[in-house]
Amino acid sequence: MPKLEPYSRKLNYSYQLGVFPALMLLEAQPDCASRLLLDPRGLGNEGVEKLRERCAQLGVREEMAERVLRRESKKDNCFAGLVFDKYDCALDKSAVHAVLCQISDNGNAGTAMRSLLGFGIRDVALVRPCVDAFDPHVLRASMGAFFKLRVKTYDDFDDYRAEFPDRALYPFMLDGAKALNEVAAAARPPFSLIFGNEQTGLPPRFAALGQSVLIPQSPEIDSLNLAVAVSVGAYAFMVR
Amino acid sequence: MPKLEPYSRKLNYSYQLGVFPALMLLEAQPDCASRLLLDPRGLGNEGVEKLRERCAQLGVREEMAERVLRRESKKDNCFAGLVFDKYDCALDKSAVHAVLCQISDNGNAGTAMRSLLGFGIRDVALVRPCVDAFDPHVLRASMGAFFKLRVKTYDDFDDYRAEFPDRALYPFMLDGAKALNEVAAAARPPFSLIFGNEQTGLPPRFAALGQSVLIPQSPEIDSLNLAVAVSVGAYAFMVR
Numbered sequence: 185m186p187k188l189e190p191y192s193r194k195l196n197y198s199y200q201l202g203v204f205p206a207l208m209l210l211e212a213q214p215d216c217a218s219r220l221l222l223d224p225r226g227l228g229n230e231g232v233e234k235l236r237e238r239c240a241q242l243g244v245r246e247e248m249a250e251r252v253l254r255r256e257s258k259k260d261n262c263f264a265g266l267v268f269d270k271y272d273c274a275l276d277k278s279a280v281h282a283v284l285c286q287i288s289d290n291g292n293a294g295t296a297m298r299s300l301l302g303f304g305i306r307d308v309a310l311v312r313p314c315v316d317a318f319d320p321h322v323l324r325a326s327m328g329a330f331f332k333l334r335v336k337t338y339d340d341f342d343d344y345r346a347e348f349p350d351r352a353l354y355p356f357m358l359d360g361a362k363a364l365n366e367v368a369a370a371a372r373p374p375f376s377l378i379f380g381n382e383q384t385g386l387p388p389r390f391a392a393l394g395q396s397v398l399i400p401q402s403p404e405i406d407s408l409n410l411a412v413a414v415s416v417g418a419y420a421f422m423v424r
Numbered sequence: 425m426p427k428l429e430p431y432s433r434k435l436n437y438s439y440q441l442g443v444f445p446a447l448m449l450l451e452a453q454p455d456c457a458s459r460l461l462l463d464p465r466g467l468g469n470e471g472v473e474k475l476r477e478r479c480a481q482l483g484v485r486e487e488m489a490e491r492v493l494r495r496e497s498k499k500d501n502c503f504a505g506l507v508f509d510k511y512d513c514a515l516d517k518s519a520v521h522a523v524l525c526q527i528s529d530n531g532n533a534g535t536a537m538r539s540l541l542g543f544g545i546r547d548v549a550l551v552r553p554c555v556d557a558f559d560p561h562v563l564r565a566s567m568g569a570f571f572k573l574r575v576k577t578y579d580d581f582d583d584y585r586a587e588f589p590d591r592a593l594y595p596f597m598l599d600g601a602k603a604l605n606e607v608a609a610a611a612r613p614p615f616s617l618i619f620g621n622e623q624t625g626l627p628p629r630f631a632a633l634g635q636s637v638l639i640p641q642s643p644e645i646d647s648l649n650l651a652v653a654v655s656v657g658a659y660a661f662m663v664r
Contacts, residue, residue, distance in 0.1 A: 204646065295649050298648070298649060298652075299649070299652050301642060301644055302641040302644075302645040302648055303641065327645065329645055332644055364663070365663050365664065399663075400663045401542040401543065402541060402542050402543070402544055404542075404569075404572055405538055405541050405542040405567065405569055406567060408538070408542055408655070409535050409655075411651075412535065412538075412539050412651065415648070415649075415656055416655055416656055419639070419656045419659070420659070423604070423605050423639075423640045424605065
């Protein structure tokens with residue numbers, strides 16, 4: 185077997201660390217799993233044994249690789265993980281999308297994905313420059329949600345818009361023209377919820393692209409955490 | 425001046441790292457600030473100079489302390505921070521409360537506080553065993569919101585309930601009896617939104633204490649991130 189490299193954007197494989205999200209990978213994308221990494225200390229653990237059993241059924245070979253698990257997780261208590269081949273997705277034209285523009289924090293990206301799946305949005309566009317969707321820290325924070333989503337990364341927002349010209353756009357902005365609670369109930373799919381980056385939000389030009397949305401919030405805070413804003417937006421639009 | 429110790433729960437002071445939240449500390453709790461810590465690399469920076477000016481007005485002495493800033497932030501780019509004395513708060517009997525039971529992650533606690541202030545909930549009860557509300561990592565994640573909240577830590581939930589016997593309780597549970605979007609609009613203050621810990625949520629006995637609430641979510645996710653759940657709950661109850 186080839187030596188496993190420290191994760192980088194350039195590799196054609198990545199690592200899903202942790203038992204629960206690794207099981208979700210096998211459930212949702214079984215064909216991309218290539219190697220099961222184990223720490224001997226985890227053997228006998230119920231989740232680890234379930235993972236071994238599923239891998240045996242799928243023909244995914246297992247190996248003791250505690251050093252790789254420690255290196256990739258940056259933790260000392262990660263007992264299992266999967267190596268898997270990166271894959272491409274296309275977004276569903278008729279579905280609701282979330283568009284995350286220039287998101288820079290791996291934890292925010294993963295947590296947002298977890299919430300989006302939770303509230304029924306399965307199509308996620310990322311706009312560069314942004315996190316690497318396959319970064320193990322994004323995957324870890326998504327708690328396996330990543331594998332049940334269709335995630336596609338675009339060079340810029342115009343590329344996304346050219347691919348999906350016929351849908352309502354809802355850019356979330358701190359000076360949005362309408363309040364979330366007024367807008368959300370009336371939205372009809374397909375539509376796209378659009379969020380800007382952690383530091384600066386969306387540029388002003390987005391206000392002209394659709395119905396800009398403000399999450400009503402006290403002036404005492406500077407802004408909401410980005411993953412929180414995505415989650416509250418998805419809740420309001422999707423749960424009625 | 426006494427030597428500044430590595431932060432621990434036992435100290436009677438703590439550290440607010442970062443320019444923006446340190447300014448919020450000075451705005452909301454000016455009397456508790458005792459020392460301004462600076463890194464020479466930050467001098468001249470607009471925010472740092474504003475902080476120095478406010479501290480000079482308040483008689484808070486400044487000192488170069490790059491080693492302490494690095495140690496407490498665990499980062500190499502933290503250019504300013506405040507040492508401040510810990511203080512006690514009492515919750516407002518007539519206000520809406522958030523009760524976070526046995527929350528264990530510093531980042532979740534701080535992010536939840538930021539959202540609670542954002543959605544107008546200023547009174548937060550923490551129930552032990554839980555994070556230390558004054559931990560610099562909680563404070564950092566709260567982005568200064570902590571200083572505008574009233575945060576009190578209780579030994580157990582019954583102590584909290586004995587202090588505030590006359591209010592509606594809404595425990596958030598994965599098997600909650602009513603959906604958030606059905607319950608929230610009808611709630612009349614004062615009420616308390618109650619959340620359990622990251623791994624296990626609230627114990628089943630909480631269902632009998634009030635109107636249990638479910639955040640409608642896909643069975644494809646295990647649960648929402650705790651800070652996300654608190655934020656979505658606060659949004660739904662407070663923004664109408």
